[in-house]
Amino acid sequence: MTEPVDPSESKLKTRALPGVETREPSITPPPSASDQTPLKRPKPVSGGPRKRLMPEGIWTKCPKCQETIYRKELEAKLNVCWQCGYHFPLTAWERVSSLIDGDSFVQADSEMSSVDVLSFPGYLSKLESNQQKTGMKDAVITGLGLLHGRKVALGVMDFGFNGGSMGSVVGEKLTRIIESATEQSLPVIICSTSGGARMYEGMFSLMQMAKTCGALAYHGREKLPFISVLTDPTMAGVMASFASVGDLILAEPAARIGFAGPRVIKDTTKAELPKGFQTAEFLRDHGLIDAIVPRKELKGRLAWYLDCLMASRDAAQA
Ligand SMILES: [Zn+2]
Numbered sequence: 170m171t172e173p174v175d176p177s178e179s180k181l182k183t184r185a186l187p188g189v190e191t192r193e194p195s196i197t198p199p200p201s202a203s204d205q206t207p208l209k210r211p212k213p214v215s216g217g218p219r220k221r222l223m224p225e226g227i228w229t230k231c232p233k234c235q236e237t238i239y240r241k242e243l244e245a246k247l248n249v250c251w252q253c254g255y256h257f258p259l260t261a262w263e264r265v266s267s268l269i270d271g272d273s274f275v276q277a278d279s280e281m282s283s284v285d286v287l288s289f290p291g292y293l294s295k296l297e298s299n300q301q302k303t304g305m306k307d308a309v310i311t312g313l314g315l316l317h318g319r320k321v322a323l324g325v326m327d328f329g330f331n332g333g334s335m336g337s338v339v340g341e342k343l344t345r346i347i348e349s350a351t352e353q354s355l356p357v358i359i360c361s362t363s364g365g366a367r368m369y370e371g372m373f374s375l376m377q378m379a380k381t382c383g384a385l386a387y388h389g390r391e392k393l394p395f396i397s398v399l400t401d402p403t404m405a406g407v408m409a410s411f412a413s414v415g416d417l418i419l420a421e422p423a424a425r426i427g428f429a430g431p432r433v434i435k436d437t438t439k440a441e442l443p444k445g446f447q448t449a450e451f452l453r454d455h456g457l458i459d460a461i462v463p464r465k466e467l468k469g470r471l472a473w474y475l476d477c478l479m480a481s482r483d484a485a486q487a
Contacts, residue, residue: 231255247464256401256421256464260303261310261327264360264400268468269323274314277346282306283338283370292369299330307338308363311346313355317472319479322350324359328402335407336367340377343411347384351391356475360398361412365405378410385414392485394478396471399426399449399458413457417474419467420449420458 234253248257308330326333366374397415401424427447445451452458
């Protein structure tokens with residue numbers, strides 16, 4: 170993040186060096202003839218942390234340990250802080266490339282996009298701005314690809330697209346990729362991140378909960394595995410549907426996972442919430458989540474789980 174530049178400083182040429190803590194003027198231009206304002210002595214910096222100059226896009230700050238990290242280095246480590254292990258969010262495409270071999274991913278339904286079925290004020294412009302921001306048509310990418318040489322059906326959500334909300338397109342794309350997996354006897358992996366159902370589509374978005382779970386039930390009847398990967402945050406209608414019915418449910422460290430938010434629960438129940446409530450670690454300790462897997466281990470662990478689950482299926486059918 171770049172510190173906002175005070176417009177009053179814009180007349181000073183500054184040196185912006187990565188890692189340099191203070192902004193020091195290198196050249197002060199002479200006042201022009203028309204500028205009669207007397208020169209003011211700059212105020213000395215007193216107290217408080219010094220402002221850091223971080224050119225946008227080059228440096229970023231870890232929200233957990235406050236370490237300043239070179240963005241390229243962060244990307245090379247799958248957006249995980251090398252210092253404290255904080256997992257920064259991944260875009261859907263970054264997640265796909267972190268899991269799928271080379272260029273083996275074949276995207277399905279890439280052109281499917283939402284319609285404003287309820288004529289909800291502002292929905293179409295919201296969709297448009299999210300499409301421009303993310304380069305995606307909607308909040309999920311689905312397709313088939315190879316994971317360490319094993320063919321899988323993959324769905325990956327992107328929180329950057331309208332909070333990863335599930336509308337008709339998210340539900341339909343996931344349903345279709347699950348149905349393709351059933352037809353082709355493939356395992357399904359879905360990496361979720363979502364604030365829940367998409368309010369702009371009202372009940373149509375709630376119907377996606379049943380539809381996706383229905384498709385997974387048919388997939389399960391064929392004894393094919395579904396691995397649900399929960400990433401920060403996975404909440405509400407997504408957690409209350411397909412994300413929580415995996416044969417295996419994995420989560421990234423410290424991911425927030427739940428149905429209603431903690432403040433709503435606290436206000437409703439009038440009770441103190443236990444420490445670590447709605448974190449991946451808390452839910453693993455209470456039996457909802459099978460394993461917490463750091464991002465750099467995820468691909469290898471998925472391959473191993475798939476081998477175990479598909480081997481037991483093959484043995485049962487033999
Ligand atoms: Zn950190």
